[in-house]
């Protein structure tokens with residue numbers, strides 16, 4: 468029986484892509500997506516387990532969604548994603564109103580899981596499956612112009628703080644041909660931008676081909692104007708990859724390269740496989756080959772045993788490298804991870820002070836970088852209406868900065884040339900040019916509203 472489904476997604480882009488995968492599976496069965504949980508017959512909370520207290524947050528949210536079941540007893544409630552895999556059957560015990568728990572390798576089985584639920588069972592389907600890559604299951608994309616394409620699942624790195632290898636399993640790479648086919652289809656359906664996704668895309672391998680080979684092949688697809696990839700591990704960030712970024716104009720000048728710490732001692736305790744010097748060399752190599760390349764990173768503060776000197780090494784690294792943006796996190800002890808057993812915990816107040824100091828430093832560095840964009844002209848891929856302001860659109864530059872400008876909604880999904888005129892917080896503001904060139908070379912006359 469056709470049902471209406473609602474998926475609420477937390478966490479990384481892999482989860483966003485998995486929500487589209489689940490959407491594809493459900494729509495093949497004739498089910499229809501709705502945006503409002505009050506209208507849905509099947510509610511799925513697609514969860515993230517990266518941070519501390521993730522489990523409590525999931526239990527809190529499904530407790531709220533349970534009110535729809537209380538109002539309409541035929542509503543079904545399920546939990547997907549990393550917390551589903553982490554807790555499994557325990558979720559059924561802790562939340563007696565949950566009907567099914569489905570892990571990241573089981574989304575193909577959603578229809579049969581729902582059938583069993585209709586037959587009165589409470590179902591857990593959360594086993595790892597070494598061969599599941601969903602090759603034959605097209606996602607139901609929520610956005611036409613910008614597509615996520617998963618190239619690999621899982622991770623073999625086992626960084627000492629990270630739960631991902633325990634919730635998403637070991638690395639599994641999709642076949643090159645299947646990825647190329649999916650990107651071609653996305654472009655045919657209107658994608659201007661594609662982001663290749665994986666926990667560590669740089670370790671991609673298939674039949675003797677590596678990530679630089681794949682990136683070059685995808686970049687060659689006719690009509691693909693913008694190509695991105697995330698996330699990268701510094702250890703696998705090679706000169707060949709840098710060469711491919713430099714060679715292909717449609718590979719965007721933005722790399723996210725998580726550093727996590729500037730201290731070699733802490734990097735070793737994190738099992739990150741590289742040193743401060745190694746990381747700096749990767750950045751130099753990238754900036755030499757692609758001078759305009761924006762660089763973003765992740766940093767963890769308060770990792771067990773992090774001394775004031777270790778923290779100062781991170782501060783020094785951030786001052787030297789001057790990232791365009793940085794996501795700074797407090798260390799979170801997670802189940803199954805070796806770091807959770809480390810005794811030398813940093814007091815929370817100290818960790819918070821370190822977090823605030825790095826955020827302040829990054830605000831200054833990032834702000835200075837963004838101010839230099841004022842007065843430049845940027846190609847902006849228009850994403851949609853701006854969240855605030857009438858007649859305003861929002862989109863992003865090649866380096867992934869957000870730009871707001873006045874424009875007609877017919878521009879959504881197109882690349883528009885915008886003169887940047889100001890900066891508010893971390894958002895650039897601008898005015899669109901009247902005659903525009905798209906990345907494919909055609910010239911577009913814009914219905915300009917202002918400027």
Ligand code: SF4
Nearest residue numbers: 622624625626629631
């Ligand atoms: S590379 Fe490390 S931090 Fe990233 S997903 Fe794998 S184990 Fe986690």
